[in-house]
Amino acid sequence: MSVFASILISILGGIIIVSNLMIDKKDNFEISKETQYLVLGHSHTEGAFNDSLILNAKNMARGGEHYFFTYLKAKKILESNSNVKAVFLELTNNHISSDVAGWINNSEKNMTNIPVFSPAMDFSDHRYVFRQNPYAYIRSQEIVIKNNLNFLLYRKKNILVQRDWGGFYANPRQKVDSLLKNNQKKILKDKSTEEDFDDSNLIFIDKIRSICRKRGIRLFLIRSPQHPKYTGAKNESKLKEIIKKRYSETPYLDFNNFPLANGEYADLDHLNFKGAQKFSVFFNSLVKDGLLESNDPEKTIQEKIYGYK
Amino acid sequence: MLFNSIHYLFFLPVIFALYWFVNKKSLKLQNGLLLVASYYFYACWDWRFLFLLIFSTGLDYYTGLKMYDAQNSGMKKFWFWLSVGINVGFLGIFKYFNFFAESFAGFLSLFGFQANFWTLEVILPVGISFYTFHGLSYVIDIYYDRIKPERNVVDYSLFVSYFPLLVAGPIERATHLLPQIKRKRNFDYTNAADGLKQILWGLFKKVVIADNCAQYVNIIFDNPSSHSGSELVVGAVMFAFQIYGDFSGYSDIALGTSRLFGIELLRNFNYPYFSRDIAEFWRRWHISLSTWFRDYLYIPLGGSQGGTKMRVRNTFVIFLVSGFWHGANWTFIVWGLLNALFIMPAIIFGTNRVNIEIVAKDRGLPNYKELFQMFMTFSMTCLAWIFFRAKSLHEAFVYIKGIFSKSLLSVPGNLPKIEILLCMFLLCIEWYGREENHPLRAFEPKRSVFFRWGFYMLLILGLIYFGAKEQNFIYFQF
Numbered sequence: 001m002s003v004f005a006s007i008l009i010s011i012l013g014g015i016i017i018v019s020n021l022m023i024d025k026k027d028n029f030e031i032s033k034e035t036q037y038l039v040l041g042h043s044h045t046e047g048a049f050n051d052s053l054i055l056n057a058k059n060m061a062r063g064g065e066h067y068f069f070t071y072l073k074a075k076k077i078l079e080s081n082s083n084v085k086a087v088f089l090e091l092t093n094n095h096i097s098s099d100v101a102g103w104i105n106n107s108e109k110n111m112t113n114i115p116v117f118s119p120a121m122d123f124s125d126h127r128y129v130f131r132q133n134p135y136a137y138i139r140s141q142e143i144v145i146k147n148n149l150n151f152l153l154y155r156k157k158n159i160l161v162q163r164d165w166g167g168f169y170a171n172p173r174q175k176v177d178s179l180l181k182n183n184q185k186k187i188l189k190d191k192s193t194e195e196d197f198d199d200s201n202l203i204f205i206d207k208i209r210s211i212c213r214k215r216g217i218r219l220f221l222i223r224s225p226q227h228p229k230y231t232g233a234k235n236e237s238k239l240k241e242i243i244k245k246r247y248s249e250t251p252y253l254d255f256n257n258f259p260l261a262n263g264e265y266a267d268l269d270h271l272n273f274k275g276a277q278k279f280s281v282f283f284n285s286l287v288k289d290g291l292l293e294s295n296d297p298e299k300t301i302q303e304k305i306y307g308y309k
Numbered sequence: 310m311l312f313n314s315i316h317y318l319f320f321l322p323v324i325f326a327l328y329w330f331v332n333k334k335s336l337k338l339q340n341g342l343l344l345v346a347s348y349y350f351y352a353c354w355d356w357r358f359l360f361l362l363i364f365s366t367g368l369d370y371y372t373g374l375k376m377y378d379a380q381n382s383g384m385k386k387f388w389f390w391l392s393v394g395i396n397v398g399f400l401g402i403f404k405y406f407n408f409f410a411e412s413f414a415g416f417l418s419l420f421g422f423q424a425n426f427w428t429l430e431v432i433l434p435v436g437i438s439f440y441t442f443h444g445l446s447y448v449i450d451i452y453y454d455r456i457k458p459e460r461n462v463v464d465y466s467l468f469v470s471y472f473p474l475l476v477a478g479p480i481e482r483a484t485h486l487l488p489q490i491k492r493k494r495n496f497d498y499t500n501a502a503d504g505l506k507q508i509l510w511g512l513f514k515k516v517v518i519a520d521n522c523a524q525y526v527n528i529i530f531d532n533p534s535s536h537s538g539s540e541l542v543v544g545a546v547m548f549a550f551q552i553y554g555d556f557s558g559y560s561d562i563a564l565g566t567s568r569l570f571g572i573e574l575l576r577n578f579n580y581p582y583f584s585r586d587i588a589e590f591w592r593r594w595h596i597s598l599s600t601w602f603r604d605y606l607y608i609p610l611g612g613s614q615g616g617t618k619m620r621v622r623n624t625f626v627i628f629l630v631s632g633f634w635h636g637a638n639w640t641f642i643v644w645g646l647l648n649a650l651f652i653m654p655a656i657i658f659g660t661n662r663v664n665i666e667i668v669a670k671d672r673g674l675p676n677y678k679e680l681f682q683m684f685m686t687f688s689m690t691c692l693a694w695i696f697f698r699a700k701s702l703h704e705a706f707v708y709i710k711g712i713f714s715k716s717l718l719s720v721p722g723n724l725p726k727i728e729i730l731l732c733m734f735l736l737c738i739e740w741y742g743r744e745e746n747h748p749l750r751a752f753e754p755k756r757s758v759f760f761r762w763g764f765y766m767l768l769i770l771g772l773i774y775f776g777a778k779e780q781n782f783i784y785f786q787f
Binding site: 001004007008011012015139142145146149150 | 315502505762765766769770773774776
C-alpha cells in the first residue's frame with residue numbers, strides 16, 4: 001500500500017511538474033504586440049483603467065490579487081513580451097494593511113489563484129506559497145492537474161485569457177450615496193488604520209522593480225482614485241512615508257484626488273464604468289502629453305487634476 | 310460530510326487509525342469510537358437532527374426491551390405499535406405532511422372548494438427514511454420473535470447510526486449487522502485493501518460518472534420542450550447512468566469503508582443494468598430496500614400465497630409504497646406504479662424468477678437474445694426514470710411526449726461525447742467484473758500488478774481530472 005501511495009504521489013507530482021513546464025512557453029503568455037504599457041494591481045486598478053480608452057495599454061489587474069501573484073504575472077508577461085515599455089503598478093492604502101497582506105494566507109483565494117498562476121511559478125515560488133498555506137496549496141494541486149491537462153489536451157493558446165489573468169472590469173455598481181447615508185463604519189470592511197500596518201507584501205514590488213530594471217522597463221507606482229470620504233485612508237501618512245523612503249526613485253502617480261461625482265464610483269474605493277471612462281480618458285491624455293517622459297510626473301499630475309477641476 | 314469531500318478524506322484515516330491502533334484490544338472502545346464518529350458524521354450535516362436520530366434510537370431500544378419483557382400479547386402489541394407509530398409519525402411529519410396537505414387541497418379545489426391548509430416549513434432530516442427503516446426492521450423482528458432485543462445501548466445505537474450507511478443505506482438488518490458489532494474484529498489486510506478498491510470504484514462512479522452526467526441531465530430536464538426527441542432520449546439515458554453512478558457509487562463507498570473496520574454490509578447493487586427482465590432488475594437494484602419490503606410488507610400481506618390475484622395486489626402495494634418511500638411527490642408514486650405494470654406480466658405468468666444468475670455467466674459476451682433483453686429492460690427502466698427525475702407529472706408527460714415526436718429520429722445536437730464515452734467505459738469495466746462483488750476484484754489475480762496499479766492510477770487521475778464540484782448524492786433527499 002505504501003509503495004502504491006508513493007508511486008501515485010510521484011506520478012501526480014510528475015504530471016504537475018511536466019505540464020507546468022510544457023505550458024511555460026512564451027507564446028502562451030503573449031499580449032498584443034502594440035501594447036507598451038502594462039497596468040497591474042488589484043480591484044482598484046481593475047475597475048479604474050479602461051484599456052480600450054488608453055492607447056497601447058493593457059490592463060492585467062485582477063481583484064483580490066496579492067502582490068505575490070502580481071509579481072508572477074509581471075515576471076511572465078515581461079519575459080514573454082519585449083514590446084512592453086512601462087509598467088503601472090498599483091500601490092494604495094490597503095496594500096499596507098494586514099487585511100490585504102493576509103490575502104496570501106487565505107485558503108479560498110489561494111485555491112483560486114494557485115491553479116491560475118501555477119505554470120508561472122518556479123520552485124522558490126512554490127515553496128513560498130506552500131509555506132503560507134500548505135492546506136490550500138495541496139488542495140489546489142488537484143485543480144492544477146485538471147486545468148493543465150485541459151490546456152494541453154485541447155491545445156489551448158494564451159493562458160492569459162484562458163485562465164483569466166486579469167483585465168478591465170466595467171463595474172456597474174453605484175453605491176456611494178447609499179453608503180454615505182448609512183453608517184460607514186458598519187459597512188466598510190477595510191480596517192486600515194494608522195496602527196494596522198503590514199508591509200510584508202511590498203517585497204514583491206521590489207522584485208517587480210528588479211525585473212523592470214533588468215529589462216530596461218520603466219516602473220510607475222500608481223494610486224487609482226478613491227472617494228474623499230473613504231475611511232481606509234487612515235494610514236495615509238504611513239503610505240507617504242513608505243513611498244518617500246522605500247520608493248523614492250520610483251515615480252508615484254497619485255490619482256487619489258481625481259475629481260469624480262458620487263455616481264461615478266462603485267463604492268468608496270472602486271470606480272464604476274462611468275468613473276473608469278472619465279478617468280481613463282484623462283489618463284490617456286496625460287500619457288499622450290508626455291507624462292511618462294516628464295521630469296516630475298507627480299507634479300504634472302497634480303497640476304492637471306487641478307486644471308481638470 | 311460527503312464521502313467525496315476533503316473532510317471525509319481526513320475523517321476516515323483518523324477513525325481507522327484510532328480504531329485499529331489505539332482501541333484494537335477493546336471491542337467496547339472500538340464500538341464506542343464508531344458510535345461517536347457516527348454521531349459526528351451525522352452532526353456535520355445538521356447537528357439539530359442528531360437529537361431526532363438519538364431519540365429514534367432510544368425509542369426503538371426501549372420499546373424493543375419492553376416488547377420482549379411484556380407479560381402478555383396485548384402489552385407486546387402496545388409497545389410495538391407505539392414504536393411503529395412514532396417512527397412512521399416522524400417520517401410522515403417531516404417527509405409527507407406538506408404532500409398530503411397540498412394534495413388534499415388540490416383534490417378539494419376540483420370540486421370548487423378553496424382550502425388553505427397549513428403547511429410546515431420543515432427541513433427534511435438527512436437519511437430519515439433509512440435509519441427509520443433500520444429501527445423498524447429491528448422492532449418488527451423482535452415482535453415476531455425472530456431476534457432478542459439488544460441490551461447493550463452502545464451496540465444498538467451503533468447498529469442504527471453506523472456512519473457508512475447512516476444517510477443513504479444500505480438498509481441493514483439486525484440479524485446481519487448486530488452480530489458483527491458484538492463480535493471481535495481482526496484486521497485483515499486483504500479485506501481492507503479490497504475495501505479501498507471498492508471505495509475507489511465507488512468514487513469513480515459518483516464523481517466521474519454521476520456528477521458529469523448530472524450537468525447534461527439538468528440542462529435537458531430543466532427545459533424539455535426546447536429539446537428534440539433524440540436529445541430527450543439521451544437525457545433520459547444519461548439520468549439512468551447518473552442515478553446508478555450516484556447511488557451504487559455511494560453504496561460501494563459505504564461497503565468499502567465498512568470493510569476497513571472489519572464489518573461486512575449487505576450488498577445493495579448487483580449490476581442491475583445487465584438485467585434481462587424487470588423482475589431481475591428489481592433483484593439487483595437497491596437490494597436492501599427491495600428485500601426489506603419483501604420481508605416486512607409483501608410476505609405479511611400474504612406474499613405469493615393465495616393465487617395470482619393476491620400476488621398482483623401485493624406487488625402493486627409494494628411498488629406503490631416503494632415509490633412513496635422515495636419522495637412526497639406524485640411522480641414517485643407513478644414511477645412505482647409504472648414499475649409494477651412492467652413486472653406484472655412476469656408475476657401473472659410466473660416467469661419472474663427465470664433469470665437468477667448473472668447474464669452470460671462464464672462467457673465473455675452475451676448472445677443476441679440476451680442483448681435484446683438487456684436493451685428492452687434498460688429502455689423500460691429509463692422510461693420509468695423520467696418520472697423519478699421530473700419535478701411534476703406534467704413535466705414528465707411533456708418529456709415523454711417530446712420523445713415520441715417527429716424529432717425522435719433527428720441527430721441530437723450538443724451530444725455529451727465525453728460523458729457518453731465515460732458511461733461506455735463504466736459498462737465495459739462492470740461487464741468485465743460482473744461476477745464479482747465489485748468489478749475491480751475481477752482484475753485479481755488475472756492481471757499483473759503493473760496493469761492493476763496502472764488501472765487504479767488511471768481511475769484516480771480520472772477522479773482528479775473529471776472531478777466536478779461536490780454534488781450531494783441523490784438519495785440523500787430520502
